[in-house]
Amino acid sequence: MICPICGKEMIERYRPFCSKHCADVDLGRWFGGKYRVETEEMPDFSQLPANDDDYEVN
Numbered sequence: 001m002i003c004p005i006c007g008k009e010m011i012e013r014y015r016p017f018c019s020k021h022c023a024d025v026d027l028g029r030w031f032g033g034k035y036r037v038e039t040e041e042m043p044d045f046s047q048l049p050a051n052d053d054d055y056e057v058n
Contacts (some may be wrong), residue, residue: 001010003018005025010016017023029035 001016002008003010003016003022005017005022008018008022011018014020014023017026
């Protein structure tokens with residue numbers, strides 16, 4: 001199996017990646033919005049606070 005980020009051979013410890021670096025690159029892509037899961041459901045924003053002042057801080 002090859003690493004989906006760089007194409008090197010996968011290392012079991014970081015499966016499916018070859019290194020922590022490539023795993024972190026992939027995670028960064030998720031956080032950055034490069035990847036997304038398609039859905040036909042529309043998000044329900046009615047339960048979200050109207051502004052930042054409405055959030056509870058624990």
